[in-house]
Amino acid sequence: MRTITSPDEMRRIVKEVRARGESVGLVPTMGFFHRGHISLMRAAGEENDYVVVSLFVNPTQFGPREDFKNYPRDLFRDSEMAAEAGADCIFHPRVEDMYPQPFLTYVNVEEITGTLCGASRPGHFRGVATVVAKLFNIIPADRAYFGLKDAQQVLVIRKMVEDLDFDIDIVACPTVRESDGLAMSSRNMYLEPEERRAATVLYRSLRLAEDLVSRGERDPGEVIAAMRALIEEEPLVEPEYVEAVDFRLLKPVDGLEGEVLIALAARVGKARLIDNILLKLDINRDKEPKH
Ligand code: AMP
Numbered sequence: 001m002r003t004i005t006s007p008d009e010m011r012r013i014v015k016e017v018r019a020r021g022e023s024v025g026l027v028p029t030m031g032f033f034h035r036g037h038i039s040l041m042r043a044a045g046e047e048n049d050y051v052v053v054s055l056f057v058n059p060t061q062f063g064p065r066e067d068f069k070n071y072p073r074d075l076f077r078d079s080e081m082a083a084e085a086g087a088d089c090i091f092h093p094r095v096e097d098m099y100p101q102p103f104l105t106y107v108n109v110e111e112i113t114g115t116l117c118g119a120s121r122p123g124h125f126r127g128v129a130t131v132v133a134k135l136f137n138i139i140p141a142d143r144a145y146f147g148l149k150d151a152q153q154v155l156v157i158r159k160m161v162e163d164l165d166f167d168i169d170i171v172a173c174p175t176v177r178e179s180d181g182l183a184m185s186s187r188n189m190y191l192e193p194e195e196r197r198a199a200t201v202l203y204r205s206l207r208l209a210e211d212l213v214s215r216g217e218r219d220p221g222e223v224i225a226a227m228r229a230l231i232e233e234e235p236l237v238e239p240e241y242v243e244a245v246d247f248r249l250l251k252p253v254d255g256l257e258g259e260v261l262i263a264l265a266a267r268v269g270k271a272r273l274i275d276n277i278l279l280k281l282d283i284n285r286d287k288e289p290k291h
Pocket of ligand 1: 036175
């Protein structure tokens with residue numbers, strides 16, 4: 001497996017690969033790999049001849065009081081894990097090569113970036129869309145792989161690809177979890193043992209939502225209230241938002257039908273954690289609870 005830092009060299013390599021008629025899969029990441037990242041690399045390996053994993057802690061998607069400086073980094077361990085997962089190349093550019101100064105051009109996906117995580121992280125999705133657009137230009141892959149753990153990010157990238165005519169398929173992969181349900185995240189390493197235990201309430205609240213809906217509940221207000229009540233039982237967990245939104249424009253839904261994303265964010269100690277489940281509800285299904 002090669003590690004490339006220069007954008008020009010990366011572009012040249014991908015050109016060569018494509019000229020050989022091979023397909024290219026791209027997995028954009030910020031590193032500090034866990035099984036979630038690995039699942040994306042494996043999916044990319046199954047569907048493409050050549051897999052590029054980009055590893056770049058992107059400063060423009062962090063707010064001024066966020067954890068850019070302290071974000072966990074371990075290139076050596078990441079390289080071993082990516083090689084083991086079958087990646088052909090790691091693209092690990094320097095900040096100054098990705099952001100020539102003065103940097104004046106940004107990609108702004110409107111509307112769907114102002115809700116959920118966008119509400120408390122102004123500029124976050126502008127940074128994400130900008131860096132992903134740059135990666136797509138440097139690495140014109142056939143497919144790019146993203147995790148549904150960051151469901152809003154998937155929708156933002158899909159919209160950008162549609163609106164700006166990128167010729168690349170966006171593949172959304174399921175959330176990989178710890179055995180107790182906690183969604184894997186590089187930020188879980190910030191958790192103290194007590195906080196790590198308390199954090200499991202997030203997935204338990206999503207399971208509760210799923211359970212209520214499976215018994216016929218169709219009022220999003222009821223579902224959200226039950227989730228919040230459960231989360232409140234854990235004083236170490238401070239919810240930021242708990243919402244039921246449509247899985248397209250991320251608008252709050254009046255009733256639970258069609259594709260509904262139940263999404264949440266919470267502070268647990270130093271970590272800000274997010275999680276979600278996507279419900280696919282049959283619009284014609286009998287609304288009476290099952291017994
Ligand atoms: P990150 O390095 O956190 O920016 O994540 C890189 C990619 O991995 C993104 O597309 C994430 O959605 C995805 N990802 C992160 N955590 C998980 C997880 N637990 N399961 C599946 N994909 C994940």
